[in-house]
Amino acid sequence: MSRQVPNNTVALSSGVRLQDISLAETIEQTLYIQQPIDMVLVGGYHNLGLFLSGLAALPRLITIQGFAVTNSNPLIMDPQSLSLVLHTTAYQSMPSTSVDSNSDLEPPFLEREQ
Template sequence: MKSLNEYFEELRSLDQHNIGSWPLYAYVLAIAVVSLTIMGIGTWYFVLPKQDTLAEAREQESELKQRFEIKQRQVANLDAYRDQLETMEAQFGELLQQLPSRTEVPSLLNDISKTRIASGLEEELFKPRPEEMRDFYAVLPNDLIVTGGYHELGRFVSGVAALSRIVTIGDVEIEPLRDENGRTGELRMSMTANTYRYLEEDGATTESSGDTP
């Protein structure tokens, strides 16, 4: 059996121009070296440059998956959004129904006065101020001063809040009533009672045209 050195010496002495005379092991070894060389060159020139492209494709795939998941959640929540929108529209419709028209405002102011009387309060001032226009409604502030006991004032505020039309009370100031002998045990409450009315299309048009000189 040949030693390893003898194999090396035999490989060195091979005639490159007469491959047919090579021993079988040398021929197989040469084919293996050539194959590995071709594979290495192919990997260097063709496979490695594709790695960056493959990484970009994987990143794009991840982004597309995220977008798809977001769209999927949006579609899943679409029915919930629609239900919420319908609820909001219904609530908005109910709110509009609580806003009186121009012709109903005097009746609402009368209801406030009736609530004051029913609460046992005396009226010192009830003075409507000019309307304040908003997008689809107008605010009608009313300066109001009433006098009476603590519990009567509480009943009045609760009664106004319970009216079928929307009335908000602000700028509240309460002070004790005094006479020559000192306190009388009654209170004076000044406030702004804001009523609201819906701007009908014809009414809004009339007011807008009325502002034009």
């Protein structure tokens, strides 16, 4: 599977600067693929909130595994200069494969009563 770097659209539209991004190796599960992504963003408090809100609105499921907010310049108390270190995981469904109709992979809520 090819590794794709997420675009910077959410960061730009929320007014934060994406300082660093790193992708870990993908983890393949039975029905989905996990892509761990670590990011460092710089911006104001409200802009960082807009960024997180923008992540939640993306069509792909992204969970936040951990985060830290610090003053990016400790010598100057500037609320417009915060640094957000974000540990996330993006999820993607496995590519479609033909599955036998008697497969055990069918979710229980789709089973038919007999």
